[in-house]
Amino acid sequence: MKSIAAAACGAMLIAAPALADDMSMADLVAAAEAEGTVTVYSFTSRVFKVESxxxxxxxxxxxxxxxISSTEQIARITAELEAGIASADVAYLADAAIVVGALVEPGHLTGYVPPAFADRIPDNFEAPLMAHRLSTKVLMYNEEAHPDGPPVDNLWALTTDDWRGRVIMVDPSTRGDYLDLLTEIVLQSDAMAAAYEAQFGIPIELDDGIANAGEQFVADLMANDVVFVSSTDDVNAAVGAIGQENPPIGxxxxxxxxxxxxxxxxxxxANDVAPAPGIIYPAFLGILENAPNPNAAKLLITFMMGDDSETGGPALAPFYVAGDYLTRTDIPPHPDAIPLDGFNAWRIAPEATGAARQDVADLVLSLQ
Known part of the structure; x- marks a missing residue:
């Protein structure tokens, strides 16, 4: 496996061969094998299982x-193309609020829906990029320490003294998906105001300079010493490690x-926490501008959508887990997962999130 540094010194931009829409699978495989390699930037380490x-x-x-995280991918892809470098073929990333404007509209990333799956993916998950699955950023707790259910039933409880310094999340200034989470909380200010009154029994009062209930939650959470860490694994270990008497939440x-x-x-x-446990959002697959190996890129995306077995076979095995929601309509939900129609996370609207995100980023920065 190449180093990231080596990838940065990748091939100079070349004119990508045309991709025939009527190419058969056999012809696509032959063309991909002639290219001999395919490079993917992925926001999840599960890509190494896909590699095998x-x-x-x-x-x-x-x-x-x-x-590479979605935030880093967007910056990296933009910088490489501006420098005349084509290092990768496929991008697997989230950050829907930014990726369309930053990568799709300038032509840096193009959607591809494998013909074999065109009638098995809902239209709203096919454009402008194909969504491979839906991912989440939600409130999680330690069920060993709390076998009867989550220790809170309202997001506003996280701003009380009981949870001072005991709420953990990745720093939203470094990860777009966590910034999207806070942005959605701000966009859902009416629901946050109702949840405040349900938690405290009085209507919310806003601090000076705070525009709405969502912003007030962000301000109160930070004032309650929320702990920012550098990675999701850090959150998982802190919250989830077994043997804790009084674990944090995150x-x-x-x-x-x-x-x-x-x-x-x-x-x-904590699915039933009011007004919602967090967000659910698409994870996209796309082919990069001037990809050195465009046919192998199409083959990889086709492969990543799985086979015709009941759960999609080895390509989808890393993603057929409770908590991921595949976009293929012919694959049954994971048996251990909360059904999608019973999952209470907010579905982000990328355009609205993108419009509000910088203001929320500025708010977080001002409060740090």
């Missing part, structure tokens, strides 16, 4: 994966419950 499965299926193609990915047994965690989602 892909190379077993296509031993003549080297899949080169890089685990915002992380619902799907990280998949690692409970391996890591010694007891993570569980």
């Amino acid at each position: 499965a892909f190379e077993e299926a296509y031993p003549n193609i080297d899949l080169v994966p890089f685990d 915002f992380t990915s619902y799907s990280d419950r998949r690692d409970n047994e391996e890591e010694g965690w007891a993570l569980q989602v």
Whole structure:
């Protein structure tokens, strides 16, 4: 596997060959094998499991994966293209509020829906980029310490003395998905105002300079010494580690419950917390501008959508977990997951989130 530094010194931009819409699967495989390699930037480390499965299926193609957050991907892709460098073929990323304006509209990232799956993915998940799955940033707790359910039933409880210094999340100034979480809380200010009154029994009063109930929550959470860490794994370990008498609570990915047994965690989602436990958002796949290996890129995206077995086979195995919601309509929900129609997280509206996000970022910066 190449280093990230090596990737930054990748091939200079070349004119990408045209991708024939009527290319058969056999022809696509042959063209991809002629290219011999495909490089993917991925916001999840699960891409390394995809690497193993892909190379077993296509031993003549080297899949080169890089685990890079969505925020870093957007900056990296933009910088590389401005420098005339084409290092990667496929981007697997979230950050829907930014990715369309930053990468899709300038033509840096193009959507591709494999023909075999065009009728198995809802239209709203096909454009402007195909959504591979829905991911989350939600409030999680330690179910070993709290076997009867979450220790809070309202987000505003996190601003009380009981939780001072005991709420953990990744620093939103470094990760767009966590900034999107706070932005959605601000956008849902009417619901946050109602939740405040339900928690405290009185209507909310806003501090000077605070525009709405969502902003007040962000301000109160930070005043209550919320702990910012550098990675989701740091949140998971702090919240989920077994053997704790009084563990903290935190915002992380619902799907990280998949690692409970391996890591010694007891993570569980606080799905019924009012007014919502957090956000759910799409994870996109796209082909990068001037991709050096465009046919291998199409083959990789096709592979990542899985096979025709009941749960999608080895390509989807890393993502067929409780807490991830695949966009393919022909794959049944994971049996251990809360059904999507019963999952209470807010679905972000990327355009609205993108419009409000900088103001929320400025608010967080002013409060730090």
